[in-house]
Amino acid sequence: MAAPAAADTLAEVPPRGPGAPLSATSERSGYVHLGRIPESTPGRRPVDPGEAINSKTPLGQLVGTITPADLHYERSHAGVPDIDPALHRLLVHGMATRERVFTMDDIRAMPTTSRIAFLECTGNGWENWKTAPPDVTVQNTHGLVSTSEWTGVPLAYVLDLVGADPAATWMLAEGGDGAAVARSIPLTDEIIAEGMLAHGQNGEPLRPAHGFPLRLFLPGLEGNLNIKWLRRLKFGDRPFMTRWETARYTQLQADGSARQFQLRQEVNSVITAPSGMMQIRPGFNRVTGLAWSGHGRITRVEVSTDGARTWRDAAIAGPALPKAQARFQADWVWDGTPARLVSRATDEKGNLQPDRARFIAQTGTNALFHYNAQQTWAVDAEGRVRNVLA
Amino acid sequence: MSWPRPGVLGLLAALAGGLAATAAEFGRPASQDEIALWDIDIPPDGTGLPPGSGSVARGLQVFEETCAACHGDRGQGGIADRLVGGQGSLGSAQPVKTVGSFWPYATSLFDYVRRAMPYPAPQTLSDDDTYAVVAYILSLNGIVPGDATLSRSTLPSIRMPNRDGFVPDKEFSVIHNARQSPPRTP
Numbered sequence: 001m002a003a004p005a006a007a008d009t010l011a012e013v014p015p016r017g018p019g020a021p022l023s024a025t026s027e028r029s030g031y032v033h034l035g036r037i038p039e040s041t042p043g044r045r046p047v048d049p050g051e052a053i054n055s056k057t058p059l060g061q062l063v064g065t066i067t068p069a070d071l072h073y074e075r076s077h078a079g080v081p082d083i084d085p086a087l088h089r090l091l092v093h094g095m096a097t098r099e100r101v102f103t104m105d106d107i108r109a110m111p112t113t114s115r116i117a118f119l120e121c122t123g124n125g126w127e128n129w130k131t132a133p134p135d136v137t138v139q140n141t142h143g144l145v146s147t148s149e150w151t152g153v154p155l156a157y158v159l160d161l162v163g164a165d166p167a168a169t170w171m172l173a174e175g176g177d178g179a180a181v182a183r184s185i186p187l188t189d190e191i192i193a194e195g196m197l198a199h200g201q202n203g204e205p206l207r208p209a210h211g212f213p214l215r216l217f218l219p220g221l222e223g224n225l226n227i228k229w230l231r232r233l234k235f236g237d238r239p240f241m242t243r244w245e246t247a248r249y250t251q252l253q254a255d256g257s258a259r260q261f262q263l264r265q266e267v268n269s270v271i272t273a274p275s276g277m278m279q280i281r282p283g284f285n286r287v288t289g290l291a292w293s294g295h296g297r298i299t300r301v302e303v304s305t306d307g308a309r310t311w312r313d314a315a316i317a318g319p320a321l322p323k324a325q326a327r328f329q330a331d332w333v334w335d336g337t338p339a340r341l342v343s344r345a346t347d348e349k350g351n352l353q354p355d356r357a358r359f360i361a362q363t364g365t366n367a368l369f370h371y372n373a374q375q376t377w378a379v380d381a382e383g384r385v386r387n388v389l390a
Numbered sequence: 391m392s393w394p395r396p397g398v399l400g401l402l403a404a405l406a407g408g409l410a411a412t413a414a415e416f417g418r419p420a421s422q423d424e425i426a427l428w429d430i431d432i433p434p435d436g437t438g439l440p441p442g443s444g445s446v447a448r449g450l451q452v453f454e455e456t457c458a459a460c461h462g463d464r465g466q467g468g469i470a471d472r473l474v475g476g477q478g479s480l481g482s483a484q485p486v487k488t489v490g491s492f493w494p495y496a497t498s499l500f501d502y503v504r505r506a507m508p509y510p511a512p513q514t515l516s517d518d519d520t521y522a523v524v525a526y527i528l529s530l531n532g533i534v535p536g537d538a539t540l541s542r543s544t545l546p547s548i549r550m551p552n553r554d555g556f557v558p559d560k561e562f563s564v565i566h567n568a569r570q571s572p573p574r575t576p
Contacts, residue, residue, distance in 0.1 A: 078509065260557060
């Protein structure tokens, strides 16, 4: 790496002067390098973007809690379709008295709600199920979670609009992508009250990678349920048993059986700095990271610098919104000896993020999805930070 | 959170601020013919399976022409998923999840192949060829005999080896909500 530019005295700070012309969209500073990384299944890095199945958020470089839309993680099953909103239709049918077809103009004219919430791929954390690759960053290990302000039509409004049959307990949601991804959504009170047909993200229309022009958004539930490019909702009284809720997104247990419809994202946290592949210096370091839970608000985050032997409370910076990422931080003076940084979060329902040994004892190592064990970063005597299992 | 609720039977629903809208203002009724065009999901009881049929022998041809380039000869796997084998491996350290070892319903295979495959041109196989290629994949896994022909009357009764391998989470195994017994307000 080139030596950073120095401005040792104020006299060396460049003089001021007129800047670049104003533009229609503002770009990031040329000194800031932020990007997602397209990846394939665990253990395959780096991959040709043409073979990527997901693209991960640079958690280690972001601040606060909101993810810029272009850096929001993505998992797509058949690429990103290019949809003309004028030709997009939403069909709502099945167990309902008024089966209807809606245009995007119809949908944008309906009442909306907005909410800041996280979205997380069910596979987030899958790097560390069996082994811990030492050369990965927090973007590799945890980059399949992001937080946005989502804007859309409340699901309850649509249920009323079409006269969904009270006996309808499940809803099939289907996308307009090449894979026609489809999932059965259980119509619990929580999902009816909190779900939305989202068309906005962080103040602008959805971007194509995130479902333009319309997606389902279900706060706290696994990413795959939040169907992108939404074009069909069908009401029924039992699950539809699509490929994505049988062959995929089910949790193989050690005995060979599989948990099905494990839909909630569990309490989780990760230290984003110092984190994998970073370099620290002895003395003061600020430990910071993100915590989130599909059960609600984060109420406590603890950090350990001695490999989970002793813990202290981190400060939660800013509001900890329900089912949104919360930013935490703690001061740390590093004495230059090997250390192990760990965080663990607790949510408002009292769920405590498990340590890896307890998590694996309960789940085995074959489940592939819903990994929420505590993340450990090892710091060696040279200040190199590396991914380790515990 | 509160939002205006559309009136039942298209009655006026009052919006905050004195605006008013009717339910009928949004969208238009869906005709049964156009619903049929998009209503492609096939649940385990086979509801919605189209007429037609396909044999294992025809399925072999379809597979070699349109699937083997990605899924390998006889579904052994290639640049895309392996579709055969793995039975008995699910409880081991190296589980092999395939149609034969893991999928609980043959109807889900028909549904998935029809909606999503072949990957470059989904929904281009005829219904007959979809039945046929499903029959071929199932025969490779020893689930139907090599002379089988599948149709909507036979597909739903196929018992997959891992049919009972799934345990739904308690929270979502029986769904209750307040709509089921709506409070009667005037």
